[in-house]
Amino acid sequence: MKYVPDATADRQFESDNTVDRVGVDGLLSELDEYAVEQALQLKEKTEGEHEVIALCVGPEKAVDAARKALQMGADRAVHVVDDAIAGSDYVATSLVLAKAIEKIGTCDLVVCGMASTDASGSVVPAMLAERLNLPQVTLASVVEAQGDQVRIKRDNEGSTEVIGATLPIVLSVTDQTGEARYPSFKGIMAAKKKPLETLSLSDLGIEADQVGLAVAWSQVEETTERPPRTAGEIVTDEDGSGAVALAEFLASKKFI
Amino acid sequence: MSEVLVVIDHAEGEVKKPTYELLTIARRLGEPSAVFFGSADKADAVAEKVKKYGAEKVYVIDDADVEGYLVAPKAEAMQQLAEKAGGEGGLAAILFPSSFEGKEVAARLAIKIESGLITDAVDVQEGPVTTQSVFAGSYTVTAKVTKGTPIITVKPNSAAPEETEGAAAVEAFTPTISDGAKTAQIIASQPRQSTGRPDLTEAAIVVSGGRGTGGNFEPIENFADSLGAAVGASRAAVDSGWMPHAFQVGQTGKTVSPQLYVANGISGAIQHRAGMQTSKTIVAVNKDDEAPIFELVDFGVVGDLHTVLPAATEEITKRKG
Numbered sequence: 001m002k003y004v005p006d007a008t009a010d011r012q013f014e015s016d017n018t019v020d021r022v023g024v025d026g027l028l029s030e031l032d033e034y035a036v037e038q039a040l041q042l043k044e045k046t047e048g049e050h051e052v053i054a055l056c057v058g059p060e061k062a063v064d065a066a067r068k069a070l071q072m073g074a075d076r077a078v079h080v081v082d083d084a085i086a087g088s089d090y091v092a093t094s095l096v097l098a099k100a101i102e103k104i105g106t107c108d109l110v111v112c113g114m115a116s117t118d119a120s121g122s123v124v125p126a127m128l129a130e131r132l133n134l135p136q137v138t139l140a141s142v143v144e145a146q147g148d149q150v151r152i153k154r155d156n157e158g159s160t161e162v163i164g165a166t167l168p169i170v171l172s173v174t175d176q177t178g179e180a181r182y183p184s185f186k187g188i189m190a191a192k193k194k195p196l197e198t199l200s201l202s203d204l205g206i207e208a209d210q211v212g213l214a215v216a217w218s219q220v221e222e223t224t225e226r227p228p229r230t231a232g233e234i235v236t237d238e239d240g241s242g243a244v245a246l247a248e249f250l251a252s253k254k255f256i
Numbered sequence: 257m258s259e260v261l262v263v264i265d266h267a268e269g270e271v272k273k274p275t276y277e278l279l280t281i282a283r284r285l286g287e288p289s290a291v292f293f294g295s296a297d298k299a300d301a302v303a304e305k306v307k308k309y310g311a312e313k314v315y316v317i318d319d320a321d322v323e324g325y326l327v328a329p330k331a332e333a334m335q336q337l338a339e340k341a342g343g344e345g346g347l348a349a350i351l352f353p354s355s356f357e358g359k360e361v362a363a364r365l366a367i368k369i370e371s372g373l374i375t376d377a378v379d380v381q382e383g384p385v386t387t388q389s390v391f392a393g394s395y396t397v398t399a400k401v402t403k404g405t406p407i408i409t410v411k412p413n414s415a416a417p418e419e420t421e422g423a424a425a426v427e428a429f430t431p432t433i434s435d436g437a438k439t440a441q442i443i444a445s446q447p448r449q450s451t452g453r454p455d456l457t458e459a460a461i462v463v464s465g466g467r468g469t470g471g472n473f474e475p476i477e478n479f480a481d482s483l484g485a486a487v488g489a490s491r492a493a494v495d496s497g498w499m500p501h502a503f504q505v506g507q508t509g510k511t512v513s514p515q516l517y518v519a520n521g522i523s524g525a526i527q528h529r530a531g532m533q534t535s536k537t538i539v540a541v542n543k544d545d546e547a548p549i550f551e552l553v554d555f556g557v558v559g560d561l562h563t564v565l566p567a568a569t570e571e572i573t574k575r576k577g
Contacts, residue, residue, distance in 0.1 A: 007530070013395065117530075119390070121376070122375075123362070123375055127366070127367050131367060141501070158448055158455075159445045159447045159448055160445075160446045161442055161444065161445045162443045163442060163443065165441065174501075217370075218373065220398070220399045221385070221399060221400055224396045225395055226394055226395060229551070229552045229553075231550065231553065231556075233554075234556040236545070236557075236558045237563070237564050240563075242541075243564050243565075244568075244571055246557050246564065247568050249554075250483070251575060253516070253537055255483060256483070256575050
């Protein structure tokens with residue numbers, strides 16, 4: 001799960017070209033809520049044979065993302081926090097996640113959101129699968145599991161596919177898997193008693209110079225804020241005048 | 257000059273426009289070699305097409321072990337091809353279309369060959385230096401890969417395809433695919449029925465409908481057809497079951513960046529804006545003059561799409577003569 005700056009706020013970059021995570025309120029990435037939901041549903045179907053563990057990597061405040069997952073119903077949470085992680089790219093992030101998953105132990109299923117709502121890269125699940133040497137099944141819209149066999153329906157670019165795989169796998173889900181539940185009052189109270197473990201890089205056997213901004217395999221050189229779009233011409237339709245004005249505009253831009 | 261590998265975006269051998277854009281970009285960085293994953297029967301026809309955009313070589317990877325599974329075998333094939341093609345000078349870059357599959361193969365490849373990855377570039381210049389548009393288009397970011405072979409995924413409509421003759425020498429390449437990569441099997445695949453309209457992600461014009469359509473997409477479709485446009489939908493329209501998810505524009509659907517985007521009956525929630533804000537020209541038709549979409553538009557009509565669009569369609573058809 002990823003803790004991200006609120007997309008409805010005014011998101012900015014810091015002077016070192018990393019994302020400003022202090023000036024803007026953060027929250028659990030909306031798309032990761034669907035991942036938590038799917039994990040809970042699969043657990044409910046197996047009647048408690050499994051445990052849902054929420055994992056997030058991020059600064060102190062990112063613990064809020066882990067707490068949200070606990071409130072939704074996850075059994076326990078793991079938060080990896082270490083100053084050295086700041087500014088990590090996809091590659092380093094996937095390393096930290098992979099090491100944390102190995103540390104947690106045997107996981108049957110690693111569920112991710114289809115993308116984060118800040119960088120929208122969609123590549124961390126694939127990198128994680130590569131590092132864990134597992135198959136990845138991404139963009140799932142329907143997930144069915146029976147024993148160690150999973151069937152997933154997904155919309156690929158030009159087709160609808162059914163994928164069959166044997167656990168363990170790395171799965172990413174879309175908003176089509178179903179509405180994520182809101183934490184109930186009972187859930188919020190129960191979350192306070194659930195285990196929340198904090199891990200550092202040394203707990204995971206990662207050296208500080210394997211992660212962070214300085215060693216990122218890609219570097220941002222410059223960030224430029226775009227001037228906000230200035231509102232263009234707006235007309236009010238009266239007796240068909242709107243349609244004529246619209247056609248006129250499109251013709252002036254050579255779209256007709 | 258070092259080679260640049262360009263992975264061809266195609267459907268059953270029909271090469272898509274983003275491939276020509278990638279080849280045009282590749283020529284700024286080195287000597288383009290196109291990579292075709294698909295049936296060897298179609299290789300000559302594909303080579304003929306990419307030749308016109310400067311492909312010097314066309315590597316053909318026709319392998320049942322690649323086709324029947326999700327991305328892991330493609331990543332293994334790309335790793336082996338990169339090692340072979342790289343040779344002494346190394347590769348200048350590896351370019352993928354910014355589709356979900358393109359990004360996922362690129363992601364696995366980046367870990368395998370220990371190379372940096374930049375996704376969703378909207379421009380790539382010599383260096384290579386990439387440009388990305390982030391935070392729903394509110395920032396422009398330039399970046400560079402600092403380790404290994406630059407792996408870059410590029411969004412559709414990022415370059416105007418430029419024709420030039422290449423040698424397009426066809427070369428079969430047979431990768432060795434591990435059993436471990438063949439564990440997510442495609443059991444069934446149903447190609448989406450063609451609407452006869454351009455593909456949403458690569459169309460020059462996109463006309464979308466939202467909650468304000470009330471479920472009637474006919475005015476949207478007719479208007480789109482008068483402009484030769486693709487049809488899209490907001491999440492509200494998809495959640496209501498009016499349009500399939502494949503048509504959804506926005507954060508959890510497709511990201512589009514056409515020359516012209518026309519939003520009809522769409523209020524303009526941040527999730528929708530994230531998917532269309534980089535469109536060059538934005539037009540909206542909405543009854544609600546306070547809809548946030550109007551903050552973004554180059555031109556807006558406050559009015560009912562059910563009357564404005566049919567009249568505009570008629571006007572456009574008349575003007576086209």
